[in-house]
Amino acid sequence: MVTFKNKLEETVFQVAKDVCGQRAELEHNKVLEIETTNKIETAGFSGPPKKEIDIITAGYAPNVKLLISCKQYSGSKAEPSDIQEWSAVVKIMNKYSAGTIFLGLVISASGFTSGCESWATSSNLALIPPLKGKQTSCEVPTSLQMIRRVLNALTKRLTFPHDDLLVAPGFYNFVYNLTKDFEGRDVQKSDDARYVLIETGWLSSFGELVKTLIGKKITCVIGTTECVGLKLTDNFAFRVVENQIQFGTDDNTPPGKNSEPLCMKNLSNEKCSFSFVKNLVEGQSLTSAADFGTHFEFGLANEINLGFYRNMLHVVRTHNPIDQNLL
Amino acid sequence: MSEGYSTSVATEKPILYNAKHERIDVDELIDTCKKDPNRILADDEIGTVVYVGDLGISRLSGLAHPKTGEFQNSNGHWEQKVIEITRVRFPAKTIRRQIGSVVMSITSDSVFLVRDGKYIRKVRGEDLANGMVLATGEKIFW
Numbered sequence: 320m321v322t323f324k325n326k327l328e329e330t331v332f333q334v335a336k337d338v339c340g341q342r343a344e345l346e347h348n349k350v351l352e353i354e355t356t357n358k359i360e361t362a363g364f365s366g367p368p369k370k371e372i373d374i375i376t377a378g379y380a381p382n383v384k385l386l387i388s389c390k391q392y393s394g395s396k397a398e399p400s401d402i403q404e405w406s407a408v409v410k411i412m413n414k415y416s417a418g419t420i421f422l423g424l425v426i427s428a429s430g431f432t433s434g435c436e437s438w439a440t441s442s443n444l445a446l447i448p449p450l451k452g453k454q455t456s457c458e459v460p461t462s463l464q465m466i467r468r469v470l471n472a473l474t475k476r477l478t479f480p481h482d483d484l485l486v487a488p489g490f491y492n493f494v495y496n497l498t499k500d501f502e503g504r505d506v507q508k509s510d511d512a513r514y515v516l517i518e519t520g521w522l523s524s525f526g527e528l529v530k531t532l533i534g535k536k537i538t539c540v541i542g543t544t545e546c547v548g549l550k551l552t553d554n555f556a557f558r559v560v561e562n563q564i565q566f567g568t569d570d571n572t573p574p575g576k577n578s579e580p581l582c583m584k585n586l587s588n589e590k591c592s593f594s595f596v597k598n599l600v601e602g603q604s605l606t607s608a609a610d611f612g613t614h615f616e617f618g619l620a621n622e623i624n625l626g627f628y629r630n631m632l633h634v635v636r637t638h639n640p641i642d643q644n645l646l
Numbered sequence: 647m648s649e650g651y652s653t654s655v656a657t658e659k660p661i662l663y664n665a666k667h668e669r670i671d672v673d674e675l676i677d678t679c680k681k682d683p684n685r686i687l688a689d690d691e692i693g694t695v696v697y698v699g700d701l702g703i704s705r706l707s708g709l710a711h712p713k714t715g716e717f718q719n720s721n722g723h724w725e726q727k728v729i730e731i732t733r734v735r736f737p738a739k740t741i742r743r744q745i746g747s748v749v750m751s752i753t754s755d756s757v758f759l760v761r762d763g764k765y766i767r768k769v770r771g772e773d774l775a776n777g778m779v780l781a782t783g784e785k786i787f788w
Contacts, residue, residue, distance in 0.1 A: 464691075471687075472695060475685070475686070476697060480700060500738075503734065512736065521690075527735060
């Protein structure tokens with residue numbers, strides 16, 4: 320029966336087990352000893368150096384081990400002394416290693432004081448959550464997403480030359496680069512994200528929308544009480560739901576009940592029927608896209624611009640002169 | 647994109663070169679790398695991280711080498727070796743700054759090494775200010 324000192328340790332260990340399987344170990348009050356014990360400089364009246372610690376070890380093939388320290392303080396952040404302690408452990412383990420390479424990582428539920436960074440970079444210890452030079456709040460679930468990402472990435476990274484990771488601040492920076500963008504994700508989420516992937520709910524961007532949808536053909540224009548949108552070839556979909564743009568693999572469940580949206584044509588905003596718009600654009604491929612903030616627009620192969628507003632569609636022919644190319 | 651101490655400029659369309667010094671497209675490079683799943687260090691809600699450290703890829707940074715201050719190519723810009731390519735899935739906030747002779751787009755949370763008396767400290771892109779001097783000797787104008 321494994322007992323855990325705190326919830327953070329339990330969850331981090333579970334993540335390590337998920338990624339590293341049987342090579343993930345948890346030990347409490349473990350007496351960590353060096354591997355090479357016959358060095359004169361390590362001789363002492365109480366034997367070679369050892370330290371009693373609580374540790375999660377994530378083992379990687381062929382001989383790399385990541386030593387993870389979980390800090391969960393109530394109301395205070397981890398301090399430089401925490402980093403210095405772990406740095407000493409990892410350093411001694413590496414110095415008297417019989418072939419195993421040890422990397423170190425400290426995860427703290429309440430984050431780190433700013434003074435921790437230089438201690439961590441100089442001793443090549445990774446920090447989760449990362450220190451980014453300004454006050455950012457990072458919830459524990461986000462830190463756990465970070466460590467899962469790091470453990471998975473490290474598995475693959477170690478299949479390539481990785482000497483650069485072993486020299487400070489290589490491993491610190493490796494983990495920093497994998498975790499720094501969570502801040503942007505959380506900021507976007509709190510600001511009502513503009514672009515969202517249908518199948519996963521992940522935040523996305525205009526760039527990804529263009530890369531995903533341009534070239535696809537419109538198979539159907541849809542309208543519901545809550546959105547307007549398109550069904551596209553290769554089972555892709557595009558929807559405008561209030562101020563949000565959803566796209567990606569079609570789940571065939573647009574929000575709201577079927578309803579014909581208001582439809583307009585030409586720059587003079589003349590009313591037209593939904594069937595008129597459908598006949599005009601279905602079967603056409605998407606050739607360009609633009610986000611005007613207030614509305615979104617696709618350029619189509621037949622030189623029609625199809626605009627999406629809240630529960631409204633707008634079609635305009637792009638031939639000049641305008642007054643001779645009205646729809 | 648990283649080489650340990652690199653700055654983070656907007657990476658939507660970085661200027662990349664292969665080992666033969668031929669210009670390459672980042673999208674094509676990522677698609678090629680995806681054929682080897684081990685190169686995809688992460689592909690998730692946050693974005694994609696691809697390992698290219700053994701492919702001889704370099705990036706024209708617009709800045710000097712962050713450690714030596716050297717300029718390496720005929721354009722007077724340092725070609726930074728690329729270890730990883732990071733593509734963030736959501737839009738990153740970018741700002742414009744003039745650093746040395748180059749006006750560039752940088753992400754607000756990018757990291758720069760700035761001289762501070764006899765020390766070097768890190769400064770976020772959004773905190774770069776007129777008069778600061780990078781570790782390489784390049785001055786921030788705005």
